[in-house]
Amino acid sequence: MKTKTKQLLFFMMLLPVFIFGQNVVKGTVTEQSTSIPLPGVNVIIKGTTTGTTTDFDGNYQIAANNGDIIVFSYVGYATQELTYSGQSNLNVQLAEDAAQLDEVIVIGYGTTTRKDATGSVEAITAEGFTKGNIVTPENLINGRIAGVSVNTSGAPGSGSEIRIRGGASINASNDPLIIIDGLPIDNKGVTGSRGVLSSINPNDIDSFSVLKDASATAIYGSRASNGVIIIVTKKGKSKFSATYDTQYAFGEITNTVDVFSADAYRQLVASQPINGTTINENLLGNANTNWQNEIFRSTVSTQHNISMQGSLFKVLPARFTFGVVDQEGALKTSKFERRNLSLALNPTFFEDHLKVNLNVNFSFEDNRFGDAGQIGAAMRYDPTQPVFDSTSPFGGYYQHRNGNVVANGTTNPVASLLQRTNLGDANRLFGNLNFDYKFHFLPELKAVLNIGYDRTSSKGFNSTDPLQATTDPDILFKGTFNKNSQERTNELLDGYLNYNKNLDNIGLDFTAGYSYQRFTNEGVNGRNITDPLSVDDFYADPDVVLIGFFGRANVSLNDKYALTLTYRRDGTSRFSKDNQWGNFPAAAFAWSISEEDFMKDSNTFSSLKLRVGYGITGQQDIDQGGIFLNRYRGGIANSQFQFGNQVIQSLITSEINPDLKWEETTTLELGIDYGLFNNKVSGSLNLFQKNSTDLLFVAAVPDGANFSNSIIQNIGELQIQGAELSVNTDVIKNEDWKIDFNFNATLLDREVKELALGQDVRTGGISGGTGNNIQIHREGEAPNSFYVFKQLYDTDGRPIEGAYADLNGDNVINDNDRYVKENPGANAIFGFQSNVFYKNFDFAFNLRANLGNYVYNNVQSSRAQYELLLDNAVLGNIPTSVLDTGFQRTADVIISDIYVENASFLRMDNITLGYTFSDISKVLKSVRLWGGVQNVFVLTNYSGIDPELSGIDNEVYPRPRTVLVGANIKF
Structure with missing residues (x-):
């Protein structure tokens, strides 16, 4: 007892030493x-x-x-x-830590990390964006993500076709769902605008997350079949800083269709009879005009962006940006202008328990649309005639004419461009207010409320000069003036609860919520101001309302095993009461193999994770919002009935399909995420299969069965199988040097598994003749496959005009001898990007390639025939490829497989070089000067202007090659 007492006293004497030490x-x-x-x-x-x-x-x-x-x-x-x-x-x-920041991935209604993700999700932050002449935001990820393709035309500010894993439908939308700061936007644009993303400033974007498989996208249920792109904009910070970005771009068209020069054309006309009759050489002029050069121009475009961030009133983190784009189109008169204002406020309250994010964006888009149809007209117009004619009554422009009206044939393409003013203005307000509250009494639980709003108002008018040439003497020298307006709104209310708790070796993350979204669309179409009898044509589409209940459960064990279960129940106003609800479940499992004891000491694998996922997503994006309703439309002005002294206009019943229901896509995926050599090499490998059933399809119905001969129905099944590989490497990373490479590859195979009654569906209308279709949907084939005759050749290898193989052996050449030859979809898509930093120098380039994509060259098939030298007593030019074929008549050759060309390509999108002057002064932090080239080169065997098309090449707006210079100044 005494010993214990002494020990206690001794400890009490030492206690102050521990305390005060x-x-x-x-x-x-x-x-x-x-x-x-x-x-x-x-x-x-x-x-x-x-x-x-x-x-x-x-x-x-x-x-x-x-x-x-x-x-x-x-x-x-x-x-x-x-x-x-x-x-x-x-x-x-x-x-x-850029590596750690890259670990955070924004997903549906929350975030995760690469380590914890169970679905196929890829995130790209600002450091990894594609560089160059970026005017619309989707091009920031062009070529950067496996399975994602972005195709943009050469028109200024033009929208893009975005496809994730080839889409999932045939007739319904194949566009992914795009979400900006929690607000899903409508993929339908307005008249007067270039596209739904053209109004958004790429400079405001902080990151993209792309959700590809159903286990990742099913949380968005009804609109997730084609994948989801989540865009997060930049937020405010407390300390003041400012940035000014400026860019100048100088563009030049480098490739046009080869047609005959004026001198070669004169020789051709003199030597080439049409249907045995020599052409009257008196129709030839004395000029030497390259009409394609005349309609195109060198362009100068500018971009300016100012961003400021700091603390308002010393407590409110904020960011303000102002951006201006002025982009000339290569086609004369085409132009795109945009002004953007954005404000982000990000305060927190109650000791960081309540986070508020307010994002407000204004955009003002001004467009002048050049008539792209004049590209085809320039190919055809007589090169021996001048652009101007002092004796012409049509504003001094040369025209083929018969007295005061235009003779048969195309009009002067330069005059058609310059004498038309087609303007469109689109003003857009969009943003969201987000409340994120972490409960004081239970900090593991938080409530999130997101309110979103998106309104686009547009107006436009299309006028022609009274002196513009016309073939109609009744409207000669009157001109035209049409106006239109439109307004689309998108309103969102989301709310959900999230519970996140770690219990020893078990991680729990539960989310449950509700979503309401409404879309409206109304406007005025086509009033002709110069016609006193014309009236305003008002329209208002039925409101589209989407309601969703969703839930997700993530459970992890020992940081090795993770299970995700997702469920969404969606309702849409597009379908009848019996069919308007759809159920979209998904499940995914991930095994972090590298966390197992047998892998922890591996010098090769720094991370290795196996994923498997399964889920169902939906599709309801069709044009008619109320096709299940009894609807009526007004008859034409002459369809009237008189009852006594009263005249009643007729009403016509519209088609109806009360049985229309959801198109559904079921996806199965197996994936591996890997990191090698301390993550110097990382990436993923995914194998997937998507089956879309009950396809929303416009198909024929028996006569008398409905109020139309075709109607939207649920028919058929489409299957897409594929594989994706992505590789990211840090080759060198030290104080002076940093070199990284990104490579991604996608393999796709598409097949129509089922169509109604097994019947083929013709599609793909083409120029040259009436009612010709060049594509087909057929069971066992890829959608939109080309359907053509097999061309026969002579002993010298030259095609024989109108001679085709009798494939069915009945000694008659007819439609039964057409066959399927290839399809527009690429079998393999590749992207390759590299960034090189040496001290203050930076260098980057971006390459893309498609293999196995085919294009039907409608430019050649409808224009490269000798009979077109004379078009109703007016001379017209034709492509020089006619010298290779010797074809005389368009009708005899237009369905030939000779025009289905392999359009595989390798394209260098951009290359940039910059130098940064840093630590210049206390006020001026850095100045980066840079230069580059956009659309550097394209390697392809395709004979047309651009191999990167959606199947049919007819009057493509070419992409200019652009030289860029710019500066980034930080304060």
Whole structure:
């Protein structure tokens, strides 16, 4: 007893030594680049359980002994370890860790990390964006993500065709669902605008997340069959900084269709009889005009962006941006102008328990549309005639004419462009207000409310000069003036609860919520101001309302195994009451093999994860919002009935399909995520199969069965199988050098598995003749396959005009001898990008390639025949390829397989070189000067202008080659 008493007294004597031997350390943790205080930073004495976190102002306090190592860690920042040596104040600055930031992935209604993701999700942040002449935001990821293709025309500010894994439908939409700061946007644009993304400033975007498989997309249910793209815009920060970006672009068309020069044309006309009759050479002129050169021009375009961020009233993090784009089109008169204003406010309240994000964006889009039909007219117009004619009554422009009206044949393409004013203005307001509240009494539980709004108002008018040439004497020298207007709105209300808790080795993450979204569309069409009898034609589409209930459960065990279960129940106003609800479940499992004991000591695999997922998503995006309703439309003005002295206009019943229901896509995926050699090499490999059933399809119905001969129905099944590979490497990474490569590859195989009654469906209308279709949907074949005759050749290898193989052996050449030859879809898609940094120099380039995509060359098939030299007593030019074929008549050759060409290509989209002057002064942080080239080269065997088409090449707006110079100035 005495011994124990002595031991207790001795311990009590030593206790003050332990107590007073420790010192209280205080300090503030801030962000290195901005000096903004960082709340929630973990501060721990290394090797102990003693620790704390920084408060809202970044302050911390902890007891430490001399020699203790204090560890400061925070998500997205490099961890710091400091040895305590008795100082009472210890302030710390944490630097952003790009590798850790890249780990955070935005998904539907939340975030995850690459390590914890169970679905096929890829994220690209600002550092990895494609560089160059980026006017619309989707081009920031062009060629960067496996399975994602972006095809943009040469028109200024033009929208793009975006496809994720080839889409999932045939007749319904194949566009992915695009979400901006939690607001799903409508893929349908308005008149007067270039596209739904053309009004968005790429400079405002912080990251893209692309959700590809059903286990990742099913949380969005009814619109997720074609994949989901989540766009996150840049947010405000507390410390003031400003950036000014400027860019100048100089464009030039480098490729046009080869047609005969004026001199060669004269020789051709003199030597080539049409149907045995020599052409009257008196129709030839004395000029030498290259009409394609006349309608195209060299372009100068500019972009300017100013962004400022800082703390309003010292407590409110904010970001403000202003951007201006002025882009000339290569086709004369075409132009795109855009002005953007955006504001982001990101305050927090109640000790960081309530986060509020307000994003407001205004865009003002002004367009002048050049008539792309004049590209084809320039190919055809007589090269021996001049652009101008002083005796012409049509504004001094030469025209083929018969007195005061235009003779048969095309009009002067230069005059047609310059004497038309086709303008469109689109003003857009969009944004969202997001509340994220972490409950005080249960911090593992948070409630999120998201309110979104998107309204686009447009107006436009299309006028022609009274002096514009016409073939109609009744409207000669009157001109035309048509106006239109449209307004689309998109209103969103989302709310959900999220519970996130770690229990020893078990991680739990549960989400459940509700979504309401409404789309409206109304406007005025086609009033002719110069016609006193014309009236405003008002229209208002039925409102489209989408309602969804959704839930997701993530459960992880020992950081090795993860299971995700997702369910969404969606309702749409597009279908009748019996069919308007759809159910979309999904499940995914991931196994982090590298966390197993037998892999932990591997010097090769730094990470290795196996994923498997299954899910069902939906499709309801069809043009007619109320096709299940009894609807009527007004008859033409002459369809009237007189009852006494009253005249009643007729009403016509519209087609109806009350049985229309959801198109559904079932996806099965197997994936592997890997990291090698301490993650110097990383990426993923995915194998997937998508089966879309109950396809929404416009198909024929028996006569008398409905109020139309074709109607939207649920028929058929489409299957898409594919594989994706992505490889990211850090080749060199040291103080002076940083070299990285990104490579991705996608293999796709599409097949129509079923159509109604097994019948073929013709599609793909073409120019040259009446009612010709060049494509077909057929069971066992890829959708939109080309359906052609097999061309026969003579002993010299030249095609024999109108001679085709009798494939069915009945000694008659007819439609039964047509066969399927290839399809527009590429079998393989590749992307390759590299960034090289040496001290203050930076260099980047981007390559893309498609293999196995075919194009039907309608430019050649409808124009490269000798009979077209004379068109109703007017001379017309033709492509020089006629010398290779010798074809005389368009009708005899237009369905020949000779015009289905392999359009595989390798394209260098851009190349840039820059130099950064850093630490210039206390005010001026850095100046980066750079230059580059856009659309550097294309390697292809395709004979047309652009091999990157959607199947049929007819009057393509060419992409110019553009030289770029720019500067980025940071304050």
